[in-house]
Amino acid sequence: MGCMQCEIEQCDGTVGYGGMPDETGETTLDAMIMDGPTHDVGAVGGLRRVKQAISVARAVMTHTTHTMLVGDAATRRVGDSPITGAGAYVEQGVGGAVSTGDGDIMMRFVPSFHAVMLMSSGMKPGAAVKTAVNKITEKYPHFFGALLAVDMNGNIGAACNGMEQFPYTYRTSKDSEVKSVMINCSLSIG
Structure with missing residues (x-):
């Protein structure tokens, strides 16, 4: 709930919808959630037109076998190769x-x-x-x-x-x- 609340309140104008635009002038959202005991992770990147990216990240963790999805509506798959420190x-x-x-x-x-x-x-x-x-x-x-x-x-x-x-x-x-x-x-x- 804490992450979602920060998105709702648009903490310091940089978190969530209406936040700072990327280099193309659009606001895109990223979010990640991790469960410590199980190391289950859900992450999304480059989301557009989504107000609560953390909810999408939780859905990735809970309802898919993936760790990270990127792009519009989080429909693209990303493995470890491009992740610094993983690949x-x-x-x-x-x-x-x-x-x-x-x-x-x-x-x-x-x-x-x-x-x-x-x-x-x-x-x-x-x-x-x-x-x-x-x-x-x-x-x-x-x-x-x-x-x-x-x-x-x-x-x-x-x-x-x-x-x-x-x-x-x-x-x-x-x-x-x-x-x-x-x-x-x-x-x-x-």
Whole structure:
């Protein structure tokens, strides 16, 4: 109710209908709601002609299997790939991480960001991605996905869940050829 009340009152002129226009001169609304215990999320973006975006976000969380919908009447689907920290994340001086899989679950945990932050605190890439994947499996033990990370020294780590094996390829500045790796997912977490 708190979010809806702020929309009704148009808090400080920036929240809800009649708020500040976007770069095209139109007011578009965004909203997100998250349930802490279950990590269920409902989010909408770029809504037009809707007064209570938070109600639409709640409907996404309650009545769909999606995490985020965008566009007029929230009819378009968005996965984790374009979400910073979910699909990919890079920190200068630390390294980077990328993910693939069930984006509607993975974006709730921003696993790429999580892995890079763990590496910034001194964790090796393999341990960082395993920790990030394990965080997801605590709530969604059967999710389908993989996470890869590389640090500034070229050390690579990968972890996956919901599949038998996960293949990936890489090439460092020291390598003349692309290398292929296959990891066993049942051994990559735990």
